[in-house]
Amino acid sequence: MAEVKKVKLVLFLVGSVLLISFIFYAYQIVYVPNILVEGDDRVFIVKPGSSYQTVLTDLGKGHFVNDMVSFSFLARLSGYDKKIIPGRFILRKGMTNLQAIKILKTGKQEPVKITFSYVRLTDELAEKLTRNIGVSQDEFLDALNDFVENNNEGFTKENVRCMFLPNTYEVYFNVQPSDLIEKMHEEFNKFWNEKRKQKAKDIGLTPIEVSILASIVQAETVKQDEAPLIAGLYLNRLKKDIALQADPTLVYASGDFGLKRVLNGHKEIDSPYNTYKNAGLPPGPINVPQIASIDAVLNYKKSDYYYMCAKEDFSGYHNFAANLSEHNVNARKYQKALTAEMKKAEANKK
Numbered sequence: 001m002a003e004v005k006k007v008k009l010v011l012f013l014v015g016s017v018l019l020i021s022f023i024f025y026a027y028q029i030v031y032v033p034n035i036l037v038e039g040d041d042r043v044f045i046v047k048p049g050s051s052y053q054t055v056l057t058d059l060g061k062g063h064f065v066n067d068m069v070s071f072s073f074l075a076r077l078s079g080y081d082k083k084i085i086p087g088r089f090i091l092r093k094g095m096t097n098l099q100a101i102k103i104l105k106t107g108k109q110e111p112v113k114i115t116f117s118y119v120r121l122t123d124e125l126a127e128k129l130t131r132n133i134g135v136s137q138d139e140f141l142d143a144l145n146d147f148v149e150n151n152n153e154g155f156t157k158e159n160v161r162c163m164f165l166p167n168t169y170e171v172y173f174n175v176q177p178s179d180l181i182e183k184m185h186e187e188f189n190k191f192w193n194e195k196r197k198q199k200a201k202d203i204g205l206t207p208i209e210v211s212i213l214a215s216i217v218q219a220e221t222v223k224q225d226e227a228p229l230i231a232g233l234y235l236n237r238l239k240k241d242i243a244l245q246a247d248p249t250l251v252y253a254s255g256d257f258g259l260k261r262v263l264n265g266h267k268e269i270d271s272p273y274n275t276y277k278n279a280g281l282p283p284g285p286i287n288v289p290q291i292a293s294i295d296a297v298l299n300y301k302k303s304d305y306y307y308m309c310a311k312e313d314f315s316g317y318h319n320f321a322a323n324l325s326e327h328n329v330n331a332r333k334y335q336k337a338l339t340a341e342m343k344k345a346e347a348n349k350k
Contacts, residue, residue: 033066033096034065034070034071034097035064035065035066035091035093035094035095035096036064036093036095039063041090041092042062042090043088044059044062044064044091045087045089045134046087048134050084050086052075052080052084055084056068056071059071070097074101078101080104080105083105085104085106085107088110088132088133089104089108090103090110109173109174111172112132112170112171113132114128114129115167115168116128116164116166116288118287119164119287119288120252120287122144125161126140126144129180133172134173135175144177144181147160147185154206154208158284159211159283161285162188162207162208163184164184164188164288165188165191166289166291167291169183169187192207203235203297203298204239205297210297211285212281212284213281214296214297215285215288215289215293216244216246217297218287218293219251220246220308223317226318227292227293228299228301229300229301230318231297231301232300232302233305233308235297236306240306241280242279243276243277243278244275245275245276247262248286249274249275250262250266250275250276252286253274254266273286303320305320305322306327307322307324307326307330309327312333313337319333319334
């Protein structure tokens, strides 16, 4: 009888030790910090199409998890291995396995900031917008083509860049391409409120045409205080059906965006963007204009100017003229100053 009691006591003690060990290990697995134990808060990205094993590999290579065995055990126990959600997640220093798995499993993401400013081509726009999200450039461009084909607001392949307003936007890493484009579309409609639409109507342009003209104005000057006057000059030419003769459109038509000086040969380029050969506005913008440039067109400054030429002091400002003879005087002053500057530069090389 005593032997039986002794065996029972031993079994009880062994069982107790095992139970306590199990409880302790379970507590460690669930509640003891295991994420970035010796690091700072970091971003962890789960790419679209990632498998459970890929996630574990990325967590390990990135040194996010201290004890991968306990993390993997709890992840499988929670069912995370059955459904992987792509996204951009913030994993914080000292998180437990349970906290990290909950974030990954529920898809609780931190938004991504996407921004773009001076962009000329649609491909450039696609690259900047998709740089930090789970959408490829091709996926974005395909969705943009679908939007162009199905919209009834006048957007075409050439002018759809007018819909994108340079700014900083927040989206989620796993945003769908069509949803990203719809967000840009909503921002465009929000910007073009009734007041701005009325101003566009008053000057005889659609919102898209305003943006196209704004892109030319933006390329003509770095001096924002001069932009409304330049906008007014081009509106004068449009009203008289005079070709805009805007040099930046020739740079765009040439495809050589490093072009420093427009020559007579460039004026013969066969392109709808050549505003020396073609009257009116080009079919699309030559860049994605800033909001300030769009507003410069809407709030243009009235004048009797039809011509402009860079100032001879190289300040970045322009001399304006109401007729060709005045313009020729201004042009000669600039050419004289430019020639002198070039001679000075040559002399300094010797």
